[in-house]
Amino acid sequence: MxxxxxxxxxxxxxxxxxxxxxxxxxxxxxRITDDGRVRASVPTIKALVDAGARVLVAAHxxxxxxxxxxxFSLAPVAVRLGELLGTPVEIGTGTAGDGTVxxxxxxxxxxxxxxxxxAERAALADELAAKADAFVSDGFxxxxxxxxxxxxxxxxxxxxxxxxxLAEVEVLRKLTDDLQRPYVxxxxxxxxxxxxxxxxxxLTKVDRLLIGGGMAYTFLKAxxxxxxxxxxxxxxxxxxAGFLEEAEERGVELVLPVDVLAAADFAPDAEHEVxxxxxxxxxxxxxxxxxxxxxLFASKLADAKTVFWNGPMGVFEFEAFAGxxxxxxxxxxxxxxxxxxxxxxxxxxxxxLGLPEDGFSHISTGGGASLExxxxxxxPGVKVLED
Ligand SMILES: Nc1ncnc2c1ncn2[C@@H]1O[C@H](COP(=O)(O)OP(=O)(O)OP(=O)(O)O)[C@@H](O)[C@H]1O
Ligand SMILES: O=C(O)[C@H](O)COP(=O)(O)O
Numbered sequence: 001m002x003x004x005x006x007x008x009x010x011x012x013x014x015x016x017x018x019x020x021x022x023x024x025x026x027x028x029x030x031r032i033t034d035d036g037r038v039r040a041s042v043p044t045i046k047a048l049v050d051a052g053a054r055v056l057v058a059a060h061x062x063x064x065x066x067x068x069x070x071x072f073s074l075a076p077v078a079v080r081l082g083e084l085l086g087t088p089v090e091i092g093t094g095t096a097g098d099g100t101v102x103x104x105x106x107x108x109x110x111x112x113x114x115x116x117x118x119a120e121r122a123a124l125a126d127e128l129a130a131k132a133d134a135f136v137s138d139g140f141x142x143x144x145x146x147x148x149x150x151x152x153x154x155x156x157x158x159x160x161x162x163x164x165x166l167a168e169v170e171v172l173r174k175l176t177d178d179l180q181r182p183y184v185x186x187x188x189x190x191x192x193x194x195x196x197x198x199x200x201x202x203l204t205k206v207d208r209l210l211i212g213g214g215m216a217y218t219f220l221k222a223x224x225x226x227x228x229x230x231x232x233x234x235x236x237x238x239x240x241a242g243f244l245e246e247a248e249e250r251g252v253e254l255v256l257p258v259d260v261l262a263a264a265d266f267a268p269d270a271e272h273e274v275x276x277x278x279x280x281x282x283x284x285x286x287x288x289x290x291x292x293x294x295x296l297f298a299s300k301l302a303d304a305k306t307v308f309w310n311g312p313m314g315v316f317e318f319e320a321f322a323g324x325x326x327x328x329x330x331x332x333x334x335x336x337x338x339x340x341x342x343x344x345x346x347x348x349x350x351x352x353l354g355l356p357e358d359g360f361s362h363i364s365t366g367g368g369a370s371l372e373x374x375x376x377x378x379x380p381g382v383k384v385l386e387d
Contacts, residue, residue, distance in 0.1 A: 001385040004044055007134055007160045013052035014098050018132035019045055019162065020149050020381075022141035022365060023059035023077045023103075026317075026348050030076045033317075034348035035084075037141065038077060040365050042084050044138045044162035045101060049085065054096040056131055057081075057089075057103045058149040059139065066111025078103045095131060113148045125152035138162025140169075141344060141366040143381030144373075154384040161385050164365065169382065171362045172373045175340060180305035181207055184337075185374075186297065186328055188213020189311025189345065192233045194368055196240065201375040203246055208253040208304070210297050212289045212313040212324060216257050216277075219244070225278050228262065229285035255300050259290030261314065261321060268318040287321040288314025294327035301331040308374060310342045310367045316349045325349050333359030343367025 007017070021041040026033045041057075048055050064072040075091055081103065082089035089101045096102040107113045112124035125148045129135075135157040137143070142150050143165065161169075185206045187195065192215050202209060211219050214231035221227050221234075222241040233240075247254040257277050262284035263270035274290045275281070289297070301307060309332060313324035329350055332339045341350055342364035350363060357363055364370045372379060 002158075002160045003166060004047060004136055004160050004162050007136065008047060008051055012048060012134070015053055015134060016095055016132045017048050017053045017055055017134050017136055018128060018153065018157065019048065019055060019057045019136045020139045020142070020153070021045070021057050021059045022139035023057075023074060023081070024061055024141060024344055025077060026345060027061075027076065032076055032080055034351055035080050036347050036351065037344060037365050038080050039084060040164050041081070041138060044136060044164060045081070046085055047163070048136070049087065049099050049101060052099045054098055055101040056096060057101060058107045058128065059103065060108040060113070060142070061106050062108075064106060064108050066108065066114070068105070068109045072106050072108070074103055074106050107149045114145075115148075121148040121152045124148040125156050128153045129156035132157060135159045136162045137381055137385055138164045139381070140165045140364070141369050143366070143379045144369040144377075146380040150381040151384050154381075159385055165382070165385075168364055168366060168370070169373075171340070172364070172370055175306065175308070175338065176374060176376070180338060182304050183306045184208040184210065184301055184304040186210040186212065186301070186307065186309040187215050187311050188313045188325075189343065189367065190214040190231060191311075191368065192218060192231060193236060195311070195371060196233065196236050198371045198375050199243055200246075201377070202371075203243065203250055203252050205374070205376070206252060208255065208300055209247065210255045210300055212257055212293065212297065212328070213311045215311060216260075216289070217286060219256050220277050223256070226280060226282065227286065228280045228282050230280065231285075253300070255296065257289045257293040258296060259292045260286035261288040261290055263287045263321070266315070268320065270320070272320065287318070289324035291323075294324055297328055298331040301328070301335060304335060304337045307332055307335060307337050307339045308342065308370070309340070310346055310371055312345055312349045316352065322349075322353060326353050329353060329355050340364060340370070342370035
């Protein structure tokens, strides 16, 4: 595949370059609580700016409903990107001047971006392509999405892989090509239905799978436990029961929480108690793994040679429910294994909890994207760059 360096050597001064970045950062109101993905996007954008390109950046924030919604505006991100680049970044719709950057407002405000209909996505991709002479794909966290600004637009313009996409693919390839065992994957987070599909394929690759976070309750339910008001993917309980059986048949150790912090409501100061996972009260919701589970997970990580972790073990944004995520993160820092953390919130959690970033072999900006890569799935946003 062609890379940013190829584009730079062709010369970009005065040329219009569309960059797809993943600027999907956690926000508290309009305050960015972790700017990791913005920082990770800077090297590619800066290289283009320095070379005199007119840079147009396309990105998404959250999952708006295909129409403008101020709650999901990229305006705070434009400010931060400008600070990091040392040049103001406007939110706009058109071309930037030479050596400047315009950020398009949240591309998911247009329903065609995520449409399942190829023609709808292609129409948006045409509009984007009309604004640029070249396309640089640098939003690694979103390359697993077959979306207009990730996939379709690459078919319409000369396309290049940006620095972040190249660096991420290189590390993850190392993990798949030269895998040291035991290989342990720890999964948590809240995108349960998205990531349950990944588990089926991971069962053919890993030695051990630790399931925590919001992901755990669908498994606990499949084991016959009641989970109260915890996050639950009711329609996937049966599929998950199949995973439990398959793990057993394959000799994969599937480790579930034995206790959780059961909270009266979803709030930072919610009243809560430690309960065994077979005794979650109907009026409570599990917001973190409990102390026995933290120890159990740490012991299951101790002898690993390779670890991939995606998804916080609890609602780490609330101090009272950050302990499980901290325990798993600390176990990785202590470990001599090749350790990769992936995902916007997982990487944010590592930083928010004050853990040393160099305590991990790699911190990936992609959660779903790196999981699908490790599954061995072809990522549409990478594949299209190879064509
Ligand atoms: N038990 C739980 N109940 C509800 N939410 C939870 C629970 N455990 C974790 N979470 C939430 O999961 C969210 C992160 O999940 P997510 O799957 O998006 O992870 P990620 O690392 O950002 O990966 P990706 O990059 O794929 O989004 C956090 O905001 C956290 O509060
Ligand atoms: O947060 C992520 O994993 C990426 O930004 C992709 O977001 P999505 O899961 O909403 O497509």
